[in-house]
Amino acid sequence: MKTTYIKLSIATALLLGIYSCKKGEATASDYEVSASADSAAVSKDISSVAIMKVKDKQFIKTANVNMEVKDVYEATTSLEKSVQDLGGFVTHSNLQSNVFSEETFNTSNEEAMLVKKYQTENTIQVRIPTEKLGEFLTLINSKKLFLNSRVINAEDVTASIKYAELEGKRIKKTGENITQLKTNKDKVNMSDENMSEENQQQLANMDVADNLRYSTVDIYIKEPKLRIAEIAVTNTKNIDNKYKFNFLYDMKNAFVEGFYLIQRILVGLVTVWPIVLIVVIGFYFYRKNKSNNRIQQRKEQNSAS
Known part of the structure; x- marks a missing residue:
């Protein structure tokens, strides 16, 4: 149809x-x-x-x-x-700005200038x-x-x-x-x-x-040439440096972390105590057997002389 x-x-x-x-x-x-x-x-x-x-x-x-x-x-x-x-x-x-480059220039310890080139x-x-x-x-x-x-x-x-x-x-x-x-x-x-x-x-x-x-x-x-935009921003690099490292605070944290590390090691040893016990017993019998062998060798040497 x-x-x-x-x-x-x-x-x-x-x-x-x-x-x-x-x-x-x-x-x-x-x-x-x-x-x-x-x-x-x-x-x-x-x-x-x-x-x-x-x-x-x-x-x-x-x-x-x-x-x-x-x-x-x-x-x-x-x-x-x-x-x-x-x-x-x-x-x-659909209006939009195409950014071709942007760079930040620090102007003081607290301030900086963000420069954008766009079209x-x-x-x-x-x-x-x-x-x-x-x-x-x-x-x-x-x-x-x-x-x-x-x-x-x-x-x-x-x-x-x-x-x-x-x-x-x-x-x-x-x-x-x-x-x-x-x-x-x-x-x-x-x-x-x-x-x-x-x-x-x-x-x-x-x-x-x-x-x-x-x-x-x-x-x-579109516009025939690139435009420049200058935007005042915070000097983030200086802020990062300001709080990047604190000696006393980090020393205290390192001491506490070391103490916690020891605790974790002890807890780990307690957790694997059966393995530790087997190793200790095995080492004991190994030393005992080795000692008996030395005594037997001395007896044989004495009887031969």
């Missing part, structure tokens, strides 16, 4: 409503997006793709900007505020009303020190919208045919599959309608 339109990408399966038999059909006008951007307000150095309007055409627009700015944090807050002012929203923002960057993704895309790209351009790259895409999805409309009619007709069948297990399965297709199409419709209304802009910004 699955049809080929389900295999299409949700991003390109542009959507004209496939509603249930009781809801009626949607038309292409349901997905028309206002393109009344004021071209005069858009800087000339912004690609015409961002503000392009073609009669009877529908475009999903996206942009990707990679640039260097003077201050990443200031640029981030400014861009995020601009997004809100233009009626958009931020979906991702700040941020990866941002925003959704901006499509009619405001050109204006927003102009705002981004005003923040740059150096533009590494900028990509603007306008995907023509007019044919996909028409295809989705035709598929909607087909699914509606299929649903009407299913209702006329005699109720049995096969009818239930076909009805379930048809409803599943309808749900997927409606989900795709909402997704594409959203992509038509809002353009996605991915922004990567």
